Structure formats: C-alpha cells, structure tokens
Amino acid sequence: MATLRREIRIHAPASEVWKVVGRPEILHLWFPGLTNCTVDGNVRIIFLGSGMPMPEEIITNDSLQRRFQYRITVPIFKFHLATVDVIDLFDDTCLVVYSTEADPGVMALVIGGATTGALEELRKQFESGVGPALDAVGINSSVAAGGTV
Amino acid sequence: MGRKILFVTTDQQRYDTLGCNGGNIARTPVVDALAASGVRYERAVPQSVVCMPSRSTMLTGQYPTTHGVWMNGVPLPVDAPSVAALLYRAGYRTALVGKPHFEPFLDPFGKFTENVLAVQGRETAENQPWFDGSTGPHRGFEHLEFSTHGGAGNLHYARWLMENHPEAIGMFYQVLDATLEVNAAGGGENGAPQVHVNEMPKEWYHTDWVAERTISWLDSLQADDDWFCWMSFPDPHHPWDPPKDEVGRINWRDVDLPAGYPTTAAERERILDAKPRHWRKWYDGELVSNYEAPKHWVPATLTPDQLREVTALNAVECELIDEALGRVMAAIAARGWGDDVDVIFTTDHGELGGDFGLMFKGPYHVDGLMRLPLIWRPAPSAGLTPSVVSRPVGLVDLAPTFCTIAGLAPAEWMQGKPLPVHDADAVARGIDKALTEWDSELFGVAVYLRTITRDGWVCTAYKPGFVHDGTEGELYNLANDPLQQVNLWEDPAYSSTRSDLVADLWDSQPEAHSPRMPLIAPV
Numbered sequence: 155m156a157t158l159r160r161e162i163r164i165h166a167p168a169s170e171v172w173k174v175v176g177r178p179e180i181l182h183l184w185f186p187g188l189t190n191c192t193v194d195g196n197v198r199i200i201f202l203g204s205g206m207p208m209p210e211e212i213i214t215n216d217s218l219q220r221r222f223q224y225r226i227t228v229p230i231f232k233f234h235l236a237t238v239d240v241i242d243l244f245d246d247t248c249l250v251v252y253s254t255e256a257d258p259g260v261m262a263l264v265i266g267g268a269t270t271g272a273l274e275e276l277r278k279q280f281e282s283g284v285g286p287a288l289d290a291v292g293i294n295s296s297v298a299a300g301g302t303v
Numbered sequence: 304m305g306r307k308i309l310f311v312t313t314d315q316q317r318y319d320t321l322g323c324n325g326g327n328i329a330r331t332p333v334v335d336a337l338a339a340s341g342v343r344y345e346r347a348v349p350q351s352v353v354c355m356p357s358r359s360t361m362l363t364g365q366y367p368t369t370h371g372v373w374m375n376g377v378p379l380p381v382d383a384p385s386v387a388a389l390l391y392r393a394g395y396r397t398a399l400v401g402k403p404h405f406e407p408f409l410d411p412f413g414k415f416t417e418n419v420l421a422v423q424g425r426e427t428a429e430n431q432p433w434f435d436g437s438t439g440p441h442r443g444f445e446h447l448e449f450s451t452h453g454g455a456g457n458l459h460y461a462r463w464l465m466e467n468h469p470e471a472i473g474m475f476y477q478v479l480d481a482t483l484e485v486n487a488a489g490g491g492e493n494g495a496p497q498v499h500v501n502e503m504p505k506e507w508y509h510t511d512w513v514a515e516r517t518i519s520w521l522d523s524l525q526a527d528d529d530w531f532c533w534m535s536f537p538d539p540h541h542p543w544d545p546p547k548d549e550v551g552r553i554n555w556r557d558v559d560l561p562a563g564y565p566t567t568a569a570e571r572e573r574i575l576d577a578k579p580r581h582w583r584k585w586y587d588g589e590l591v592s593n594y595e596a597p598k599h600w601v602p603a604t605l606t607p608d609q610l611r612e613v614t615a616l617n618a619v620e621c622e623l624i625d626e627a628l629g630r631v632m633a634a635i636a637a638r639g640w641g642d643d644v645d646v647i648f649t650t651d652h653g654e655l656g657g658d659f660g661l662m663f664k665g666p667y668h669v670d671g672l673m674r675l676p677l678i679w680r681p682a683p684s685a686g687l688t689p690s691v692v693s694r695p696v697g698l699v700d701l702a703p704t705f706c707t708i709a710g711l712a713p714a715e716w717m718q719g720k721p722l723p724v725h726d727a728d729a730v731a732r733g734i735d736k737a738l739t740e741w742d743s744e745l746f747g748v749a750v751y752l753r754t755i756t757r758d759g760w761v762c763t764a765y766k767p768g769f770v771h772d773g774t775e776g777e778l779y780n781l782a783n784d785p786l787q788q789v790n791l792w793e794d795p796a797y798s799s800t801r802s803d804l805v806a807d808l809w810d811s812q813p814e815a816h817s818p819r820m821p822l823i824a825p826v
Contacts, residue, residue, distance in 0.1 A: 156746040160821070187412025203413025204422070204457075230481070258482030259746055260594070260825050263376065267823035268412050 155233065156259030158266040161251040162273040166280040168248035172220045172240045173291045174276065175250070178212055183287040184279060185272040198224065226265065233257040236266070250276060306682045306708050307644045308390075308531045309635065310701075312361070313624055314354065314402060314452075314540035315664065316650035318347075318674040320621045328558060329618035333629040334648055334678060339689060341646070341680030342724055346695040348737035348756050349652045352664055352672040353595055354404045355379070355826075357651040357698060362386060362405065362442065364702025364717030366738065371816030372405075373742040375594065376824040379405040381416055381442065384716045386702035388443025390531045393711055398446035398520045401513040401535030405442065407824030408451060409483065416441060421449050421458040444533075448516045450509045452478055452537045460512050467507075474503040476542035480599075483825070485663075486542075487597035491616070492555070495609035496600045496662075497541035498616060505546045505623070509537055514627035518634040526639065531705065534631065536624050539654070541663065543616035545623060552622060555615035560607055563658035563671065563786045568603070571660040577790045579765055579775040581750060582667065586660060590770065592750050593743050594825045596663040603660065610657040617656070641683070645708045647701065648678040658786070666741045668754040668763045668777070669787040673739060679704070679722055687724055694729035695737040695756045696722055718813055738811055744822065755808040761787065762804035776801070 164171055174184060178198050182188035191200040196212040213235070214223035220240040227234075234256045241249040252273055254266030279285025283294075318324050322331045323338035324345075351357045356367035359379040363370045364386055372379050391397045406415035413419055420426075426446055441447060450460030453475035464471055476499035480486040491498035505511060517534045524530055538545075565571045575583040584590035588601030628648070635644055655661040658671040677696070681687040700722050703713035707721040723729035736757035743750050751766035759781045767773035776792040778801050783789075791797045 158746075187414045202411050203419075204411050205413070206411055230483075258484065260483040262746070263822070263825050264409050264411060264483060267376070267821075268414070270821040270823055271414070 155255065155257040156262040158254045158256075158262045158269075159251060160253075160266070160269045160273055161249055162277050163243070163247055163249050164277045164280050165247050167246050168220060168240050168242035170293055171248050171250060171276070171280060172217065173293060174279075174287045175222055175238050175240050176215055176217055176220070177291060178215065178222070178224070180287055180290045183290055184276045184285070185268070186275055187268055187271070230258075231256060231261055234261070234265075236269075304527050304643070305529045305710055306685065307529055307640060308395075308705055308708055309631070309644055309646045310531065310533045310705070311536070311628060311646065311648045312358075312401075312533065313536045313538060313621075313650040313676075315652060315654045316539050316621065316676055317617075317653045317656050317671060318676050320539070320618065321676050323678070324676060328553060328614065329621035329625070331621060331625040333625045333632065334676075337646055337648060337680040338678045340683070341678055341689055342687070342722070343691050344677040344679075344696055344722070345691060345693045346737070346756065347649065347675040347677030348673050348695055348697050348739055349675055350697055350699050350737075350739055352652040352666075352668065352739065352741065353593075354651050355407075358404050359383070360698050361651070361701050364699060364714070364719055366699060366718055366813040367740055367742075368815050369718060369813045371820045373819070374744070374822060375826045376407055376822045377820050378407060378415060378823065380820075383442075384714065385443040386705050386714075386717075387531060387533070389711065389714055390705065390709055391440065391443045391445065393709060394529060395709065396446075396524055396528045396530040397440070397444045397532075398448075398517075398530070399442075399444040399533045399535065400446075400448045400517045400520060401509075401533075402451050402537045403447070403449055403535065404451070407826060408456065409824045409826060417447070417449060418457065420447055421462065424459070424462055426459070446520050448520075450513060450537055452509075452540055452542060459516075460509050463512065464507065471503050471507050474501050475499070476501070476544040478542055484598040485594065485596060487600035489609075491543075491612050493606065493609045493612045495543075495605075495613050496597050497543055498609075498612060499542055499544035500547050500550075501544040503546050505549055508546050508623070510620070510623045510627050513537075514631050517631050521631075521634060521638065529709070531709075534628075536627070538624055539617045539620035541654075543613055543620065545616055545619045549619050549623060550616065553615040553618050555608070555612040558611045558615045558618075560610060561614060561657040563656070564607075564610060564660065565788075566607070568660075571603075574659055574788045578777060580770045582659070584770065585665065590748070592745070592748050592769070593665045594745060596665050602662065605657070605660055605662065610662075613662065614656065617654070643682050643684050645682045645685075646678075646680040647704070648676065648680075649698065649701070650675050651698070659788075666743060666750040666752055668739055668741065668752055668761065669779070670761075670781075670785070673754070673756070673761070679724075681708075681724075690725040692723055692726055692729060694723065694726055694734055696729075696734065697737040736807065736811070738808070738813075745825075753808055753812070755804055755811070757804060757807065760800065760804055762801065762808065764805055764808060776805075778804070
C-alpha cells in the first residue's frame with residue numbers, strides 16, 4: 155500500500171470549484187490525459203490517452219463536505235481509493251486536495267502522479283476564467299476568476 | 304561543411320567493460336580503436352546515477368538541480384534547453400535513435416510527447432498540435448525513433464517488432480512484474496534476477512535495430528549535410544537477456560568474480576557497515592530506497608555463480624553494441640565522411656555489478672555507478688593528438704563540447720566546460736572536479752546525497768532523510784582504495800581533507816530549478 159497526496163490553492167470560491175469537482179462525468183475536461191468519461195449510476199469509465207478504458211466505482215459525492223471519492227476497479231489494483239477534497243479557506247479561495255491510496259504501491263504513482271497536472275489544469279481554468287470544465291457547468295468568467303457576482 | 308557528430312550512448316555501462324579501460328571479458332575492438340586514436344577519459348563522472356536526470360544533463364548541459372529532473376519520474380519540460388536545438392538552428396541535421404528517457408515510460412494517460420510520437424508511429428514532431436515552429440523540432444531533433452529494454456510498450460522498436468516479428472514480443476524478459484515493480488524473477492542457469500534466455504535472433508534485437516535505424520537515417524542525408532546523431536543503445540542495462548545464439552560467446556563459468564566483490568559474507572558486511580546505513584539495509588533487504596532496483600530481491604542472496612552469469616551476459620551485450628557501432632562506422636566511412644566525424648562514446652551511469660555484493664543502482668556514489676566510459680574520437684581532420692585525460696570531467700561537459708565541435712560558442716545556460724583534450728588542457732582551464740547529486744522521495748523514503756570528485760578523492764555528504772540525520776558521509780581515496788571499501792569520513796587523520804572537500808562541494812552547488820518540478824511517475 156502506498157499513499158500520495160497532491161494539493162493546490164485556487165483563487166476561486168470553494169462552492170464554485172465544487173461545481174466542477176462534484177460532476178464526475180466532466181473529469182476529462184480538467185484531467186489531462188483523459189479523452190472521455192461516462193457515468194452510469196455509481197460506475198464511471200474513464201478513457202486514458204493511451205486508449206485504455208478504466209472502470210471506477212464512485213464511493214462518495216458529498217456536496218456538504220465537498221468530498222468526492224472513487225475506486226479504480228481493474229484487477230491490477232488490489233486496492234485503490236482516490237479522494238478529492240475542496241476545502242474553503244474563507245477568503246474566496248480554496249484548497250483542493252487530491253489523494254491516492256493504492257496497492258500495489260507503484261500504481262499510486264502511476265495513476266496518482268497525474269493528479270498534479272489535473273490540479274494545475276483546474277486552477278488554470280478557474281483563475282483564467284475560461285476552460286471546458288467551466289463551460290460545462292455554466293460558471294461565468296468573473297466568478298471563476300475570483301470576482302463577485 | 305563542418306564536423307559531424309556521432310554521439311553514442313549506452314545505458315548503465317561500467318567503466319571496466321571496455322578493453323581500452325582494462326576490461327578483459329567483453330571484446331570491444333571498435334571502441335578501443337576510437338580510444339586509441341582519440342581521447343580516453345579515466346575519470347568521467349555522471350551528475351546523476353539514474354537515467355532521466357543523467358540524460359537530461361547530457362541534452363541540456365545542466366546539472367539535475369538546474370534542469371529540474373531531480374529523479375526518475377520527473378519529466379524534462381519539452382521547452383528545456385537543448386544542445387540539439389542549438390545545433391539544429393545552426394544548420395545541423397539532427398536525430399535521436401534509441402532510448403530517449405527524458406520523460407517517463409510509464410504513461411497510461413499518454414501525456415508525454417515522446418510516447419505519443421511513438422504511439423502514432425511518427426518520426427518527427429512537425430505538424431503535430433504542439434509544434435509551433437518557434438523552438439524547432441522536438442527537443443531539437445528532427446528525426447526520432449525510440450526503443451527501450453524490451454519489446455513491450457509502444458515505442459518505435461516495439462511497434463516495428465509487432466509489425467514484423469510479433470512472435471518475438473514475448474521473448475524478452477519482463478522488466479516489470481505484474482505489480483509494475485522492477486522484476487526480481489530469476490532466470491538463466493543460476494536464477495539471477497533480470498536474467499533470461501531470449502530466443503530472439505540477433506537481427507531482431509534492439510541493439511541491431513538502433514544501429515540499422517541510425518544507418519538508415521544517415522543514408523537519407525546529403526553528402527554535404529552537417530549532422531548530429533545521438534545513437535542511444537538501451538543495453539547493457541538489465542535485463543540481461545541478449546539473444547540466445549550470442550550467449551555462447553562468453554562462458555560464465557570462465558568469468559572471474561569482479562574485483563569489487565568481497566567473496567565472504569563477513570567481509571561484505573564489514574565493508575557495508577562502515578558506510579551510511581542505507582547500504583547495509585538494502586543488502587539485507589530491509590530498505591529498498593529507490594524504484595530502480597528490484598523491490599523483492601535481497602542482495603545478500605546473490606551467489607558467486609549468479610554474479611558470474613550476469614557479468615558474462617552483460618559482456619555479451621557490450622560486445623553486440625561494439626559490433627553495431629562498427630557497422631555504423633563502416634556506413635559513415637562508405638559515405639566518405641570518415642575524416643569529418645567526431646565520435647563521442649559514453650553512458651548515462653554505471654552498474655554496481657557485484658561491488659560490495661550489490662547489483663543494479665541506487666543512492667550509492669562509488670565507481671561502479673560513477674566511473675563511466677567516455678571516449679572522444681575527434682574528427683581526424685581536426686588533427687588532435689591521441690591522449691588520456693585523468694582529471695575528472697562530467698557528462699555536463701558534453702553539450703558545450705558538441706558546440707565547440709560545431710564551431711559554436713557554448714550557450715550561456717550550459718554549466719559545463721568543453722572537454723579537455725589532455726590533462727595539461729584541463730589544468731590550464733581549471734577543470735579539477737566533478738559534482739554528482741542524488742535526490743529521491745518515494746512513498747515517504749527520502750535520500751539526498753551530494754558528491755564531489757576532486758584531487759583523487761570522492762567525498763559524499765548526506766542531507767537529512769529517511770535513515771540519515773545529515774551527519775553521515777563517505778570519503779574515499781581513489782589511489783589507495785580504488786574499490787572504495789574503506790570509508791574515511793570519520794577518520795580524524797583525514798578531517799582536514801574532508802572539510803576542504805565538503806566546503807568546495809557546498810560552494811559549488813548549481814542554481815536550483817524553481818519551482819521544484821513534481822514527481823509524476825515511477826520511471
């Protein structure tokens with residue numbers, strides 16, 4: 155078992171960032187290396203840039219705690235749990251924490267290492283006010299960039 | 304028309320595997336001849352002892368701290384400085400054939416350019432979405448064909464194998480096990496890790512493929528083109544699985560145990576116990592601090608016959624490389640370029656090869672990993688006198704050397720110096736030391752080493768990490784203790800030597816890349 159944690163501070167309200175993070179079907183719009191994803195009930199299938207489909211089970215999608223958790227269910231993993239927390243810093247910014255726990259341990263890095271790029275992309279879209287994930291949830295640029303409505 | 308450059312690298316090759324360096328197992332007449340007519344370096348030192356940081360140093364001419372690839376799994380940014388780009392802009396035709404490894408190979412998301420190029424079967428980055436023409440072709444190379452240690456994956460060699468000899472894909476050793484750890488499974492006649500009988504004919508093996516693709520690219524050039532070709536062999540890096548029909552070249556039963564292998568367990572343990580703790584912990588299987596060594600292999604279990612067999616197979620792979628290089632040299636001669644081609648032969652880092660009872664690599668700054676083969680055969684038209692350089696030089700010096708060969712001033716971002724052509728040249732230009740660094744952070748286990756090689760000493764200072772408190776170190780006298788078996792770090796008789804070297808080590812540290820780049824893959 156290995157654990158990996160990546161985090162980033164985003165200059166946008168936690169409630170707005172959660173609108174993206176809490177929408178499992180648009181992960182590919184902010185996670186580089188994914189070409190698509192589909193959601194059916196609590197099953198999400200992500201399609202990797204290498205062409206590989208990867209099924210996941212959605213465990214938690216808690217809009218009160220702003221916590222999203224899922225497990226990758228392919229056999230190479232004896233265990234996998236990913237957790238994305240959006241934490242309000244109460245100054246119109248938030249901390250997004252993306253944690254990966256996996257057995258075999260190397261898989262935490264193979265899969266979880268890519269979360270660095272995902273968090274950077276999320277910040278880029280919110281702080282620039284433009285991006286496909288924002289478009290998908292209808293966030294306008296002034297809110298995304300930290301402005302007030 | 305200027306001087307052309309053939310830059311030949313191998314992967315994880317020890318200094319003592321070449322005949323010209325005193326090796327007596329592998330026959331390496333081609334490299335030996337280059338050495339006899341060129342400059343042979345007796346103390347060439349890598350700036351990192353693992354692939355990605357070291358290869359990034361060769362390309363950028365910068366220390367790992369500066370280019371930012373601080374361990375395997377940290378990708379070199381696509382827009383990082385590149386000597387190949389500099390040469391390309393100066394009019395050189397440029398190619399990289401073989402193992403690149405500036406970016407991670409484990410890439411399920413298909414994020415990295417080199418993997419994507421290979422998946423698409425492309426040999427150029429032009430006309431790709433990321434190609435905007437402002438920085439020239441990918442990392443300065445207009446032609447790219449990649450391979451690594453086996454037939455799996457999507458690199459160009461694997462694709463070629465799949466298209467032409469699909470039955471051969473499974474003939475290689477499986478480098479990673481089912482959990483993606485470096486495989487500890489044993490094979491061959493003695494069950495040594497990463498040893499395997501490969502049924503593949505030599506003509507399908509990646510060594511020959513790299514040479515043939517290099518020749519093919521050279522054949523595509525005009526006679527008056529200036530060119531820079533990085534021919535990058537994946538061997539003799541493990542797995543040790545050369546083609547079966549070639550294994551008989553060297554009978555492992557006839558191979559002597561390496562000088563650096565203490566033959567009794569008590570002797571091995573005594574030597575290791577005088578080094579910082581992670582040495583012995585790895586030997587006993589208590590701590591594998593880095594990804595590059597098989598996680599489930601315990602060095603203390605290595606038998607003399609296993610080591611003999613690994614040494615023999617490693618030598619076979621070195622011979623195959625030498626012969627492949629010979630074919631490329633013949634092709635160059637046939638094009639009429641023989642007098643105008645500089646050849647530089649080296650490797651990215653060494654291999655422990657049984658020293659202290661250890662194999663593979665890791666945070667261990669000793670000759671097995673740090674003393675590299677380096678040969679520079681200047682173009683005969685340059686008229687340089689053959690020589691041997693004993694002063695320490697580094698792989699960081701390669702990029703400015705390529706510039707000098709091409710008649711260009713080294714770029715201001717390069718941190719090395721053009722290689723000296725003899726010791727007096729080194730003295731005159733103040734070339735007297737080489738620096739090596741190791742940083743690794745893997746699932747809570749952190750190891751940080753900084754090393755200086757100078758005045759016949761190798762001195763390593765440790766920073767605080769998982770098993771180190773920052774007071775540890777290693778100090779070896781290379782003349783009196785060529786196998787680095789006597790650690791003088793705590794010897795009061797050498798405290799002033801240690802202090803002087805440590806002060807120079809810290810005073811010489813290069814500028815750090817900022818921000819620190821994230822680790823995003825194991826390798």
